[in-house]
Structure formats: structure tokens, C-alpha cells
Amino acid sequence: MAAPPEPGEPEERKSLKLLGFLDVENTPCARHSILYGSLGSVVAGFGHFLFTSEIRRSCDVGVGGFILVTLGCWFHCRYNYAKQRIQERIAREEIKKKILYEGTHLDPERKHNGSSSN
């Protein structure tokens, strides 16, 4: 059981572990990928069944659809998440530099304005 959160701290979401180990609530992009994968699975499987009326083959298509859509959403979401983290880190560094050097010759804004006027 997790320690209770301090006042002001965001509460950790209750974990839901698929197959006992994949924590979809606390892993970034997992919930989003699984939900889209499920939707893709239903669309692909049901669509195949509507056209062919084959139950077993439609189930196979559904499972294949789930795996492919989940993987696709996962990589797409993780790529964007990684880009966002890098941008956040750059922004944090820039804010820190701005606070430290504002008004001095090392002020990033002064350097930037200086180079754009040249």
C-alpha cells in the first residue's frame, strides 16, 4: 500500500495492472494505447465478421488488430512524450538561466536580442 500523499502533492492514481504486471494508470501512454487498441480490435474484428461471417477468423483479426493498433499508438505517444520531456527540460533550464543572469551581461535575452539586431 503506498504512503499517503503529503498535502499539496498530487494523489497517485489507483493502479490497475493488466495481466498482473502492466500498470496502465501510472505508466504514461499505456492507458491511451490500450484503449485505442481495444477500439481497433473491435472495429477490425467486427468489420471482418460483417464481411465474411467467419467467427474464428474474425477473432484472429481482432487480436491482430489489437496488437498492431496498441503498438502503433504506443510508439507514437511515447515519441511525443519524449519530445515534450526534452522541451520541458530546455524550458526549465532557460527559466533558471533567466532568473540567475537577468540584468547581467550573461542574460540570455540580451544575447538573443544582440544576435538578432546584428
Add this chain to the structure above:
Amino acid sequence: MAHAAQVGLQDATSPIMEELITFHDHALMIIFLICFLVLYALFLTLTTKLTNTNISDAQEMETVWTILPAIILVLIALPSLRILYMTDEVNDPSLTIKSIGHQWYWTYEYTDYGGLIFNSYMLPPLFLEPGDLRLLDVDNRVVLPIETPIRMMITSQDVLHSWAVPTLGLKTDAIPGRLNQTTFTATRPGVYYGQCSEICGANHSFMPIVLELIPLKIFEMGPVFTL
């Protein structure tokens, strides 16, 4: 530190640990999908009405189940190798600490700017204050600055030990007669715990590691620079 019955990784306190957690999530998603596929195949096997026992070959399926695992392994190996080489980078450390394993305590040496050397023993249960952690707290913590690249040189004076701090993503063997090096940069202040991770005798479970990470300004006022 880990909370009771914790199975997952601790929150990251260094950029390397953040990368390790990302990789762990990536590998776990692939594992989950493989397990899902295997469970489905098992379900089909148990519910099939097909009973032909004379099937002799299935070239296409055998090609698929050779190529696909190879692709999956490449998808896992590439990020893994990237992080492996990242952990070997040495980013001009500002401070070097020596950590020497003994049976059953650690000795730490801050010899860059002076001669601070001390032992770190686990606090026996009788000596615990209210709020102290049983089997984790020590008499002398390793105090280090945050946002500063730090080099740890790890060795042992007797048998094999291992200096591990999970939240920093660190685990380095302490081998007698050998100096191992690890570097890290902590991103947030706090008190972080680890335990000896190589069997070293009767009290192997009772020689923890405690790091107290503080802002650099406060670290500079401490005994490392003033002794």
C-alpha cells in the same frame, strides 16, 4: 525509499534512472503484448475442433515466427544499448567520493578538498529514534550536493559487496583489489536509501547505504570544505 510491498521501480532522482524507467515501460508493453498473444494461442489450442495429426510442415508460419522475434529483439536491444552507453559517460565530475565496503559497514572518503573519512554503520534497533527506518537508517549518512556530477569510486577491503541506490539507478560491485567507478547527477534533494547487493556474510542485509542530497550552497558550508 520503497514503500511496503512495492514491486515497481522507485521514482527517479537522476536522468539515467528516468531513462531506465522509460525503457522499462517500453519493454513491459512489448512483454504484455507477447503474453496476450500467447494466451490467445493457448485459448485457440484448447478450443479447436481440428484434429488432423498428419500436418508435416508450415513454411510460411515458421518464417513468420522466426523473423518476428528477431524484430522484437532489435526493438528492445536498441534502446537498451543506448542507455548502457549513456551510463558509461563521464561528464567531468566536480566531486569524487570513495566508498569502501567492509564486513559489515561502509567507509566513505571525501578527499578532494580535505581529508574527511568516516564509517557508516546501520543503526541497531535499540538506537532508533521515532521516525527512523528499521534496518535502513545509518549513524553517518553520505551527504552530497544536487545538480552536480559526482564520481563514486567503489572498492572493498575484504569480500565482495555491492553499492546500490535504486532511486539513482546505481548498482556497482565492490571488489577487493579493484576500483570500480560510477557517476551520477542527482536532480532533487532528499534522503535516499540503498542496501548492499552482493552476499557478503552473516550481516549482508544489515549494511545499508543512505544518501542525503542537499543544495550545493548548503553543501559548501559543510565539513567537506571547512575541515
